[in-house]
Amino acid sequence: xxxxxxxxxxxxxxxEDTQGNLIDELADPMEFFYGGEDLLEKxxxxxADQGTGFxxxxxxxxxxAFGDYDPALxxxxxxAVLPEGVEPGMQFDGPPxxxxxxxxxxxxxxxxxxxxxxxxxxxxxxxxxxIALRLDLNVRDVREATEEEIEAGSVGSSAxxxxxxxxxxxxxx
Numbered sequence: 001x002x003x004x005x006x007x008x009x010x011x012x013x014x015x016e017d018t019q020g021n022l023i024d025e026l027a028d029p030m031e032f033f034y035g036g037e038d039l040l041e042k043x044x045x046x047x048a049d050q051g052t053g054f055x056x057x058x059x060x061x062x063x064x065a066f067g068d069y070d071p072a073l074x075x076x077x078x079x080a081v082l083p084e085g086v087e088p089g090m091q092f093d094g095p096p097x098x099x100x101x102x103x104x105x106x107x108x109x110x111x112x113x114x115x116x117x118x119x120x121x122x123x124x125x126x127x128x129x130x131i132a133l134r135l136d137l138n139v140r141d142v143r144e145a146t147e148e149e150i151e152a153g154s155v156g157s158s159a160x161x162x163x164x165x166x167x168x169x170x171x172x173x
Contacts, residue, residue, distance in 0.1 A: 001142045003047045003054075005035025006150045010141035016134045018059075023128070029140040036153030040065060047139065054139040062130050069130030074113075075101040075122045082120060088112055095122070 003009055010031050015024040032038040034047060042064040046056045062068050079086070081098040090112045095101035101110070101122055114121040149155050 001051065001144070003034055003050050003139070003142050006145040007034050008032065008143050008145050008149060008155055009034050009047060009139055010143075011137055012140055013135055013137040016136075018132045018134060020134075023133070031155045033145060033149055033153060033155045035145075038154050043135065043137070046137075050139060052139055052141055056135075056137055058135045058137070060133040060135060062132060065133050066126040066128040066131070069125055073108075073124035075124070076119045077101050077122050079115075079118055079120055082112075086112055086115060086120060088115060 001007070008031050010029045011026065012029050013024075013026045014022070015026075016022055034044060039047075040060070042058060042060055046058055047054070050056075077095070077099050081096050091109050093109055095110060099122075101124075108124045109126075110122045110124050111127060112120050113123045145155075
């Protein structure tokens with residue numbers, strides 16, 4: 001079966017920055033909805049009309065991946081609105097309750113980048129914003145999408161979002 005929208009592709013990959021530093025490796029095959037929101041546009045373009053066994057190495061500039069870094073998305077927030085134990089690297093959807101940080105985008109994930117006694121620094125940029133990437137990907141399988149997947153436009157896991165690293169019982173999760 002060739003990759004045409006809508007379908008589900010099973011991929012593995014190695015993601016590096018342009019210096020060859022490993023960012024992510026998907027060694028165990030994972031399914032993604034092709035023709036929806038699961039994959040970056042440039043990845044979908046490379047996969048179009050290909051099949052199982054296809055291999056590609058893509059160079060993705062920031063505008064084709066996670067965008068340019070925007071310093072206007074960095075905010076200082078009072079520590080009082082965050083739970084005890086907040087530390088750099090914690091991520092959460094939207095600003096915490098009581099925050100003065102604007103909720104700029106529906107999909108904004110904020111990362112705590114620095115912690116001080118009275119405030120924290122929140123960054124609404126994707127952690128890979130402003131970085132050119134090298135993606136070495138392999139198509140392991142292609143199948144027809146189910147009606148549920150077509151309706152959702154996803155198989156439920158996007159390759160290119162930030163994972164929430166806060167513990168499940170944390171208010172930041």
